[in-house]
Amino acid sequence: MKVVAMQTHVVAVPPPHLGGMYWIFVTLQTDCGIEGVGEIYAATFHPDVMVPAIEDAFTRYLLDHDPHHVERLFREAYSSGFTQRPDLTMMGIVSGLEMACWDIIGKAANKPVYELLGGMVNERLRSYTYLYPKNAKGEYDYDDPDLAAECALENVKRGFTAVKFDPAGPYTAYSGHQLSLEVLDRCETFCRKVREAVGNKADLLFGTHGQMVPSSAIRLAKRLEKYDPLWFEEPVPPGQPDAMAEVAKHTSIPISAGERLTTKYEFHKLLEAGAASIIQLNVARVGGLLEAKKVAALAEVYYAQIAPHLYNGPIGAAASIQLAACTPNFLIQESIGTWDGFHAQILKQPIQWEDGYIIPSKAPGLGVELDMDVVRAHSPYTGKRLHLQMADRPADVRDTAPARG
Numbered sequence: 001m002k003v004v005a006m007q008t009h010v011v012a013v014p015p016p017h018l019g020g021m022y023w024i025f026v027t028l029q030t031d032c033g034i035e036g037v038g039e040i041y042a043a044t045f046h047p048d049v050m051v052p053a054i055e056d057a058f059t060r061y062l063l064d065h066d067p068h069h070v071e072r073l074f075r076e077a078y079s080s081g082f083t084q085r086p087d088l089t090m091m092g093i094v095s096g097l098e099m100a101c102w103d104i105i106g107k108a109a110n111k112p113v114y115e116l117l118g119g120m121v122n123e124r125l126r127s128y129t130y131l132y133p134k135n136a137k138g139e140y141d142y143d144d145p146d147l148a149a150e151c152a153l154e155n156v157k158r159g160f161t162a163v164k165f166d167p168a169g170p171y172t173a174y175s176g177h178q179l180s181l182e183v184l185d186r187c188e189t190f191c192r193k194v195r196e197a198v199g200n201k202a203d204l205l206f207g208t209h210g211q212m213v214p215s216s217a218i219r220l221a222k223r224l225e226k227y228d229p230l231w232f233e234e235p236v237p238p239g240q241p242d243a244m245a246e247v248a249k250h251t252s253i254p255i256s257a258g259e260r261l262t263t264k265y266e267f268h269k270l271l272e273a274g275a276a277s278i279i280q281l282n283v284a285r286v287g288g289l290l291e292a293k294k295v296a297a298l299a300e301v302y303y304a305q306i307a308p309h310l311y312n313g314p315i316g317a318a319a320s321i322q323l324a325a326c327t328p329n330f331l332i333q334e335s336i337g338t339w340d341g342f343h344a345q346i347l348k349q350p351i352q353w354e355d356g357y358i359i360p361s362k363a364p365g366l367g368v369e370l371d372m373d374v375v376r377a378h379s380p381y382t383g384k385r386l387h388l389q390m391a392d393r394p395a396d397v398r399d400t401a402p403a404r405g
Contacts, residue, residue, distance in 0.1 A: 001108065003067050003101075005029040006058045009370075010047040011313070011346070012381040016140060018132070019336050019343065020388060022381040023313030024050060025370065026058075028100045030067065034107050037370055038100030039315035041284035042092025043387035047380070050089075057093045067101035070290050074098065078263070078287075091262040091287045098288025099319040099366065106365035113319075113366060114326040117293055124357040125324045127335040128162035128205060129155060131194075142167075145190045149197035156202045159356035162230060162332060163198070165190060166207030168220070170399065172391040175211035176237050180397035184220055191227040203230035206253075210237040210260075211395070214246045221251035231256035231278050231307075241273035248275055256280050259309035263287050267295045271302045278331060280309040283323055284316035296327045305331035311388070314343045314351060318361075318368040321351070325360040333358055346374045 009025040024040040024047060042050060061077045077094045078084060106113045114120050132140055133147035141147055145167070152163045167190040168183060179187075187206075194204055206229045212220065217235035224232065232253040236243045238260045248255045256278035261267055262285055270276055279299045283292045296306050306329060308320040317339070324330045335358065336343055344350035348369045352359040361367025 001034075001066055001068070001104075002031045002064050003028050003062050003104075004031050004064070006055070006062075006097075008051050008054050009375050009379055010051065010381045011375055011378045012383065013313075014342055014378065018341060019312055021383060021385050022047060022387060023315075024054075024096065025313070025315055025375070026054065026096050026100055027370075028062075028067065028097070028104060030104060034104050036067065036100035036103035036107070036365065037315055037368075038096035038098070038103065039284050039313050039319070040092050040096030041282055041312045041316055041387075042089045044089050046384070046386060050093075053089065054093050054096075057090065058097060062097055062101075067104045070098050070101055070288065073101065074287060074291060086261075086263040086266050088262055088285070092285050095284045095286060095288045095291075098290065099283065099315070102289050102319070102322075103365035110364050112325075112360065112362060112364060113289065113322040114360060117289065117322070118326040120325050120360070121328050122325050122330055122360075124354075124359055125321065125330070126161060126332045127353065127356060127358050128164055128203075128332055129160055129335045129337055131155070131163055131165045132337070145186070145193045148190055149193040152194045152202065153197045156198050158338065159354070160202060161356050162203040162205055163194070164205035164207055164233075164334075165194065166209060166233075168208045168211065170391050170395055171209050171211055172393060172395050174394040175390075176213040176216070177211060177395045178213060178216045179220060182397070184223060187220055188223045191224050191229065195227045205229065205231055205233065205256075207233045208235050210234040212236055214243050217247045218250045221247065221253055225252055229253050233257065233280070234259070241269045241275040244270070244275035245273040248277075254278050256307060258282075259285075259311075261286070263291060264294045264298060268298055271298060271304060277302075277304045279304055279306045281306060282309040282312075282316070283319045284312055289319055289323060292323050293327070296323065296329060300329045305329045307331045308333055310334040310336065314339070314347050314368060315366065315370070317343070317351060318366040321358055321360050322366060324358075346371055346378075
């Protein structure tokens with residue numbers, strides 16, 4: 001079997017852009033007629049740059065090769081240009097191509113991918129969602145703690161046993177910084193009101209997107225400990241594991257991190273430093289399914305759990321579900337709502353979600369299929385914004401609005 005062709009699809013996500021401004025899908029064709037689909041979560045460059053980069057990597061490292069040989073694909077792409085180091089954009093490309101290979105491998109074997117990566121361990125997957133509160137006008141309003149509490153309670157009634165929120169902005173390219181007292185107060189108010197609303201029926205997941213210096217993160221953590229969050233997410237920028245470990249030493253709240261890291265090498269540094277006990281790898285960025293499985297195994301050695309990150313499209317979600325289903329140290333999977341809206345519309349059969357849990361598909365491969373009519377109707381993406389963006393100004397203690405990408 002050989003891979004003989006590839007198509008790239010850059011899909012514009014309609015408002016309110018849940019999962020990002022666009023999704024990058026790849027479809028691979030083999031000489032025996034099996035097609036595989038993958039998703040590339042590489043947001044550093046605009047799709048105008050990414051599409052030719054994807055085509056270049058495909059032509060060099062996958063065209064006319066057997067899709068079963070994912071170790072060869074990873075090593076040759078990882079070493080591209082004499083690098084042999086984690087490259088965020090290349091690993092995003094490899095992740096999408098590799099998961100498409102696994103889709104083909106599963107279809108050829110007539111098995112879900114999880115059965116080929118160790119076999120099913122988790123028949124259903126605990127899931128969480130961000131809070132998407134709406135005000136009286138029906139607009140998303142992320143600044144009101146009372147609305148957040150109401151939204152949290154609504155999600156618990158739907159079946160979620162964990163909810164995430166991130167009131168600690170603004171998120172700026174100039175982070176880390178020291179949070180103002182007003183922002184610290186706001187964070188504590190959000191935590192208190194959400195905890196009061198849900199009681200012990202749901203875990204609180206506190207996101208921060210790495211904008212603090214360690215001393216500020218420690219100050220905030222001490223305020224939040226009384227509300228017993230399940231995790232304190234990426235409290236400092238992702239480049240210095242020892243700095244994050246310093247935060248971990250000074251709080252009882254478990255530290256989670258990893259959405260911006262790639263390959264086993266970066267995750268090993270995180271674990272070795274004792275910086276995080278909950279690992280938030282993204283399958284569409286980390287290097288693919290096999291690399292994600294290796295990261296999960298590394299985490300298992302340190303008695304850490306995985307909580308796969310997911311803020312992209314449903315193909316990356318399907319791959320993440322395959323990983324979670326066969327991973328013993330799985331904790332919880334990020335969901336985007338209940339996988340309704342555009343995430344459901346673009347698939348022929350939506351991801352199955354029931355009473356707070358994702359039910360892994362029993363279909364071969366990744367278990368999902370794109371509705372190409374919907375893909376074509378929303379392609380190409382013509383906007384200029386990146387998948388996500390940070391504020392382009394330093395944080396100011398008098399500017400406390402939680403600016404978002």
